[in-house]
Amino acid sequence: MITISRRQILISGIFLWVFAVAGTSLVALTEYSTRESIIENERQVLLRNLHALLPSDKLDNDIVADTLELPSSTLLGTDTVSIVYRARLGGEPVAAIFNSIAPNGYNGKLHLLVGVYSSGKLAGVRVIKHAETPGLGDAVEIRKSPWIKSFDGKSLTNPGRSGWRVKRDGGEFDQFTGATITPRAVIAAVRNTLLYYQQNADMIFN
Amino acid sequence: MTNKREITQNGLWGNNVALVQLLGLCPLLAVTSTAVNGIGLGIATLITLVLSNTIVSLIRGFVRKEVRLPVFVLIIASLVTIIELSMQALFYELYLVLGIFIPLIVTNCAIIGRAEGFASRNAVGPAALDGLMMGLGFLLVLALLGALREIIGFGTLFANADLMFGEGAQMLTIEFNEDYPGFLLAVLPPGAFFGLAILIVAKNWLDARPQEKQETIEPVPGTV
Numbered sequence: 001m002i003t004i005s006r007r008q009i010l011i012s013g014i015f016l017w018v019f020a021v022a023g024t025s026l027v028a029l030t031e032y033s034t035r036e037s038i039i040e041n042e043r044q045v046l047l048r049n050l051h052a053l054l055p056s057d058k059l060d061n062d063i064v065a066d067t068l069e070l071p072s073s074t075l076l077g078t079d080t081v082s083i084v085y086r087a088r089l090g091g092e093p094v095a096a097i098f099n100s101i102a103p104n105g106y107n108g109k110l111h112l113l114v115g116v117y118s119s120g121k122l123a124g125v126r127v128i129k130h131a132e133t134p135g136l137g138d139a140v141e142i143r144k145s146p147w148i149k150s151f152d153g154k155s156l157t158n159p160g161r162s163g164w165r166v167k168r169d170g171g172e173f174d175q176f177t178g179a180t181i182t183p184r185a186v187i188a189a190v191r192n193t194l195l196y197y198q199q200n201a202d203m204i205f206n
Numbered sequence: 207m208t209n210k211r212e213i214t215q216n217g218l219w220g221n222n223v224a225l226v227q228l229l230g231l232c233p234l235l236a237v238t239s240t241a242v243n244g245i246g247l248g249i250a251t252l253i254t255l256v257l258s259n260t261i262v263s264l265i266r267g268f269v270r271k272e273v274r275l276p277v278f279v280l281i282i283a284s285l286v287t288i289i290e291l292s293m294q295a296l297f298y299e300l301y302l303v304l305g306i307f308i309p310l311i312v313t314n315c316a317i318i319g320r321a322e323g324f325a326s327r328n329a330v331g332p333a334a335l336d337g338l339m340m341g342l343g344f345l346l347v348l349a350l351l352g353a354l355r356e357i358i359g360f361g362t363l364f365a366n367a368d369l370m371f372g373e374g375a376q377m378l379t380i381e382f383n384e385d386y387p388g389f390l391l392a393v394l395p396p397g398a399f400f401g402l403a404i405l406i407v408a409k410n411w412l413d414a415r416p417q418e419k420q421e422t423i424e425p426v427p428g429t430v
Binding site for chain 1: 272273281284287296298390
């Protein structure tokens with residue numbers, strides 16, 4: 001009936017244990033030796049994204065380190081704490097770069113970086129993560145289309161409230177052929193971020 | 207089963223992971239929207255296959271058969287995690303594109319299939335060669351399917367090659383027609399199924415042809 005002896009079970013168990021320890025150790029060792037370059041890589045990409053919105057000659061602080069945690073907010077589209085990066089020149093506030101979310105994309109959330117000058121003008125917007133349809137909605141990516149640059153220099157008063165829509169809805173922003181939902185979501189999220197900045201500017205820079 | 211020519215022929219053509227065994231379809235279908243993505247995942251899978259086959263073959267003498275599968279899974283999972291971390295450290299840009307698919311290699315049945323079916327019964331040399339050839343066969347199908355979908359879907363070939371091969375590789379990118387409107391179906395998941403079906407049909411057709419001519423032409427491995 002019983003074909004495996006207790007001794008065999010024990011040997012198999014120990015064998016398995018040895019392999020688990022060896023495998024885990026190797027992974028831990030790799031994690032330990034790659035940790036710093038991974039953090040540095042992430043930092044570089046973040047820095048490049050931030051500098052794409054704000055040229056490096058406009059600020060002199062360490063923008064990656066000068067951050068503030070913002071509570072969840074419907075205007076930012078966030079349901080957890082989000083981070084805002086603060087750019088300063090000679091100690092004076094220059095711009096804030098928000099991590100906002102456009103919750104109503106065609107295929108879920110779009111994650112945006114929205115740069116707002118202290119004057120309330122947009123420094124620029126970039127979509128950093130999304131799952132929109134390739135070839136249609138993904139034109140919000142800077143790599144695919146310059147559309148996202150149409151936000152540069154805009155503010156809550158330029159255009160006015162009715163201008164913050166796609167052209168099909170009577171606004172000032174282009175839609176893409178075959179995709180209106182994605183640009184609509186991005187436009188609304190950018191405008192909401194500007195509103196958030198307007199209401200919280202003092203808190204953000206202090 | 208252990209002669210070199212046969213292993214090579216099996217891996218690349220006769221017993222191709224993707225076209226004949228139909229294993230590893232999840233990553234295969236998910237990443238092949240462009241040629242570069244396909245090649246990226248193909249290389250990662252190839253490395254995993256060679257290493258896991260080698261290690262499994264090395265320990266085949268003293269691993270007890272009751273626990274061999276958990277041990278294989280442990281080896282493969284550790285390898286894939288190590289590859290993922292190394293990729294994050296060395297090719298971060300490519301990792302951003304392929305990142306979420308790398309852990310999927312663990313679920314690629316082809317890897318445990320080769321460990322169990324070949325490496326655990328053969329010496330290190332043939333086992334490593336089998337991993338290399340099986341991996342190469344998989345890589346070729348990934349690259350071919352990626353290229354097919356990219357050409358039809360976007361009208362380009364090797365777009366974003368610089369993510370993997372550095373800045374110099376940008377000139378590899380071929381754009382066939384500036385105004386190509388794109389063909390969405392090829393890029394979306396259904397396009398992957400159609401593309402794979404076309405490749406399987408093509409392979410079977412190529413295999414069937416010599417027999418009609420009374421086997422005067424021997425199929426040459428790796429001609430696709």
